[in-house]
Amino acid sequence: MSALLTVENLGIQFGGLKAVQNVELYMNQGELIGLIGPNGAGKTTTFNMLTGVYSPTEGKIMFDGKSIGGLDPYKVTRQGISRTFQNIRLFKELSVLDNVKVANHGLAKHNLVSSIFRLPSHFKGEEKMEEESLAFLKIFGLDVYRDELAKNLPYGMQRRLEIARALAAAPKLLLLDEPAAGMNAKETHDLMELIAFIRKEFDLTILLIEHDMNLVMGICERIYVLDHGQLIANGTPAEIRSNPKVIEAYLGEEVTE
Amino acid sequence: MEWIQQLVNGISLGSIYALIALGYTMVYGIIKLINFAHGDVFMLGAFIGFYAIARWEMNIFLALILAMILCAVIGVIIERVAYKRLRNATRIAALITAIGVSLLIEYTVIFFRGSSPEAYPTVFTTKNIEIFGVQISTLAIFILSVSIFLMLLLQFIVHKTKIGKAMRAVSHDADAARLMGINVDNTISATFAIGSALAGAAGVIFGIYYTRIDPLMGIMPGIKAFIAAVLGGIGIIPGAMVGGLFLGVVETVVSALGYSLWRDAAAFVILILILILRPAGIFGKNTREKV
Amino acid sequence: MKKSKIFWGYAVLALVIYAVVQLLISNGVIQNYYQNMFIAMCINIILAVSLHVIIGVTGQFSIGHAGFLAVGAYISAICTMKFGMPFITAILIGAIVAALAGLLVGIPSLRLKGDYLAIATLGFAEIIRIVFVNTDYVGGAAGLQVTHQSTWTYAFFGVFITILVISNFTNSRHGRACISIREDEIAADAMGINTTYYKVVAFAIGSFFAGVAGAIYAHNYYIIQPTAFGFLKSFDILIFVVLGGLGSLSGSVIAAILLTVVSTYLQDFPETRMIIYSLILILVMLYRPTGLLGSKEITAYFKFGKKGGTRV
Amino acid sequence: MLKINDIDVFYGNIQALKGISLEVNEGEIVTLIGANGAGKSTLLKTISGLLKPKRGSIEYLGSAIDGKPAQSIVKSGISHVPEGRRVFSNMSVEENLELGAYLRSDRDGIKKDLAHVYELFPRLLERRKQLSGTLSGGEQQMLAMGRALMAKPKLIIMDEPSMGLAPLMVKNIFNIIEMVNKEGVTVLLVEQNANMALSVAHRAYVLETGKIVLAGSAKELQESDEVRAAYLGGL
Amino acid sequence: GCGTDDSGSSGSSGSGNTVGETIKIGANLELSGAVGSYGSSINDGAKLAIDEINASGGIDGKQIEYIPIDNKSETAEATSAAIKLAEQEKVVAMLAPATSGNSVATVQIANNHKVPMVTGSGTAPNVTVNDDGTVNEYAFRTCFIDPFQGTVAANFATNELGAKNVAIFADNASDYAKGLAASFKETITANGGTVVTEEAYVAKDVDFKSQLTNIKGKNPDFIFIPGYYEEVGIIVKQAREAGITVPLMGADGWDSPKLIELAGADALNNTFITNHYSSEDPDAKIQDFVKAFNDKYSQAPNAFHALGYDSIYFIVDAIKRVDGDVTSEAVQKQLASTKDLSLVTGTFTVDENHNPVKSATVLEFVDGKQQFNSKVNP
């Protein structure tokens, strides 16, 4: 079986800085994989290249049989990759429901003309969007906040909403950038369960960046480790935990759960 | 020969734009406010200088200093009264307020003295130096030197002095600057004072050079300074200088080619082209937002 | 279907207002002077709402709206005066050409942001104006004389259709896409929004209706001259949108109405009018920096107990 | 050293702190833990003068500092390492550090402290000319701490210094916190990472929706079931 | 016109306005905005005239009520101001805007409401006469029309100065300057002269060096510079600085004491203007006006002041000549039949196109003083 995502020799340069180079990775359908590494290693940058925010200066990204390197972000999303952001980027002045609807946009069919003239297809399309978006909110326990502006949500709920929004774009591959940042141990624990649940429910493949080793080691099947823009290790949590290179660059000492 | 003459014409026009743009970009760079009232402070400077020279019979340098001081005070008052409350508001709200302040200054002046123009008294008998048949006015050379000097001075203030560092800190993150012990209000006031003093000086020099001043004289130079500042890269002091000179030369060249009516249009076309190629101005770093 | 009911409710209300005013005009109860003021109001409302879709909804900082107004005014005037077309055709052609100009201006917006975009749009508007100054076919600086054809009916339906289209647009997935660009362009892009397309669409719709306003303007004031379309005019339109509350359609409508009235009233105080006007501007911005209505719609103030509500 | 008496803080109409009282003694590391939105950052901002309490008082070294402007509070010896680092991104590392010493005029002292900060954070020395916006998260956090130390504070208050940092870096940061404390600086530390925070702190407070709900020695709290359930993952 | 206009004129104002307790004269002027200084000048001149007339007992014992409205230099506001004056204030006559464009915007309204309007400085022919040759019944003016002054200047250049190779430097944003330039060009070419170069500028410019350098390169022996004193003052100065010594000439737009201050007396030597009158003219009428103006405003009058002043006297003269009820329609008839009315800006008769037929004066600047050179009859 061929992989859902394969990345070959990926690299990007900002001015003189090679932020990422020679990255090779693959993901099979349904895998949950971790991407870890010290601050500034190039994890988020890798995400940015996978989602089209940055165009790689080198290398190849194959997703679902197509090359997507350098494609516009919205096209990548429509191919089936969606993401959350390290620093939350919700549409602050939009309601919680509308945030999800925006991501649902690509799935709707009613066109500009039908909306402007309020043709039946507009009403039908909008109704369908509303139903689908509400369904996502329910899963995340956000339906009580549906009309609240996103900026007024508590932090933890904002993180959840980001994930809900990403899911509404109907991805095959979901990229999560530090979903547990700023959460305490209990909240992190809840989040782990949530990730496991949506993965099953939506038959997702997930790549996640996280510094919380409890989370990464707890749920990831495989882990890639980046340092200074290069992959330094790749393996099961157990392998990674005892990999001397990773310990030196990242973990500091062997992590015991 | 004529072409060299035109180039000289362009540079002297451009150095006036640069002079106004320097103060503009300074305020712009620090508090990110499109201060449309800058052109009007420039106008006030021109009038203060005029009254000082023509009515109170001051000498030109005293008049210049008086205009700078009064403009600095006016700039600080404007900031304290009209802009301070809006620091946390959207920038567009501040822009509208700036437009309001601009109108207020213009029409208050008209209210008190009418809208007719005033002619600056001749303070220097301008000599023309002739080099290979090209006429260069000594005043133009003086203005260019003043602009360059001020650019260097501003650059020094902003990058090397303590107050300059405070200004930059405030511009990036006012709350974090507070935590460094920086008095944000005073720093912003200092920025306005310097910017407005420069505008005042530019007003006096403009009056001496072009003779005519009137209550609406600040509008066009204000816009041109805005263009020059953006062209050079917002908040970048040498950028304002280059932007101003560039604008002056473009305008003059277009006129020289016989398209004087298309002059402003040509300036805008070039501006837009440059921005499309360099979306952050000539000197601006085209940094992609880090996601 | 509740939403469509509300929609028809507003539509009927609007038509009733139209009919009453038209009746009073026909009876001579509303004199020429007020009729003219109503038309001016309508023109300003169309301008405000059409800029609202660019700035308020899509977040593109455009300060050259008078350029589109000029295109609509001149093109429609050419249609009626030079080619003898009917007014209604002229309005349409003026609007379409303005929309094309909007497409053109929309293109740099794909690369420029914030103040850089602002200065580019201002530049475009000035270029358009200077083109008219230098075109002898339309009278150059002296301007083009235009017959008076605008009436309350044209003005009203101009406003009606503008608001209808723009509010329908805003309250659909397309409008939401635009709002998401305003809120966070990178996130919008990442959620699958074709930001390029929607930015250009917003410019095109906005400039189309500015063109409509231009046509009505040209045929109401007997003559059009390039000086009427300078950046100060653009600022006036910008002021409607910001004063009403960025992102609020009803806010920009209310601001356009209020400021038209204020401006007409101040005609009698020539020495102080601009001072008073500027003080009003400054004070409103100081005490309501988010504009009169903030980003809310007027309808939100009538819905008690229900938060957020639908955006009109 | 620092004594907070019954303060209320509002954002507009929203009350973020409700009658908070706490104390920090000279030489201590005191930590403040609590869920998201509990009001931890608000409390720190109030101490450093970015916010003003509506009611109550804050005493520092025997004199009231509530309502005083931030710059005079910095001057009296309190340094605040803000949440999210807030480094001046378009300025170099060294300029950031110089700004930390903005209120000081003892050139030699500043030079010495700069050398000391570089000693604590050798990484910053390597990067001293680099624009701080291009530093990695951990490096920025070091810079933020270094910058605060440049003011030569008696009390340093830190807002979630470990947020978003790699495990190695988290350890590093906590080591430095202990080191700084050993050098005689009192520390008030806000943390999500309750485990780590409690392991370096002497005393701790737990904040929930704007109120102090628990207080005690770090050890006590670490062992308290309540805390374990809510903040330490309940394992 | 369609719907609107008809309903307006069929309303109460169908037969024009009548006089009540006082005689209402409106003024629809640019008192703020881009050309606020022109409108304000006309307004000042008009107010002086009104004060004088009211002080001497008004018209047949009735005082004049002067109602100025600001049109902000915008056509839209000019339109609404005209409607307001005609329909709401019910004036018997009104001063029309200072610029031709804004005046044109109000002509239809004057016609529809049958209220005469008089512009002091709207010089474009199409204010009073439409392009199809029909006359706008209710539009009048006290100033020259553009072609007249341009022709006079061209003839003067050929005949008196012997100009052969001329340059034109015109304000292209102003229909006034463009109109003058066009007729000047036509006449000078007919006289056998050559226009070696045409350069243009835009009002509010301050730097003309580039165009002047171009002009200088073409070596003209005469330069025609139609425009207003604000720019012309600087142009003359910069021209002399650039080493251009040939005669320069302009029109009534140059007339202002500010011109001399702006250009400097030396630079103005060897320059000429066409004007309605000379403020140095010993004629009592003119000297009284100059003195009265100086007393009231402590400054010397410019052409706008004089034209505003005369416009009021022009209207008042017509009102005085009305037999029976003073209605705006009656005033229109009298305005149209004005003959040999002697005013500050000359003695004139209104022709069939509602333009004043009056002679132009050519003045020369000598050491900062206007000196009478010659008089040209139309």
Ligand SMILES: Nc1ncnc2c1ncn2[C@@H]1O[C@H](COP(=O)(O)OP(=O)(O)OP(=O)(O)O)[C@@H](O)[C@H]1O
């Ligand atoms: N737009 C950009 N311009 C310049 N440099 C950049 C840009 N984006 C990222 N970098 C640099 O690339 C490197 C990798 O950054 P990246 O954000 O990918 O790190 P990361 O692994 O996600 O770290 P963290 O765990 O702190 O989030 C850093 O040195 C960063 O400064």
Ligand SMILES: Nc1ncnc2c1ncn2[C@@H]1O[C@H](COP(=O)(O)OP(=O)(O)OP(=O)(O)O)[C@@H](O)[C@H]1O
């Ligand atoms: N600027 C603000 N305006 C309005 N409300 C605010 C503002 N800042 C914070 N709040 C509110 O005040 C409360 C306390 O916020 P605070 O930032 O102090 O929490 P925290 O404990 O530091 O949380 P975190 O762990 O997320 O940093 C929250 O409910 C928050 O929503």
Ligand SMILES: [Mg+2]
């Ligand atoms: Mg990252």
Ligand SMILES: [Mg+2]
């Ligand atoms: Mg916090």
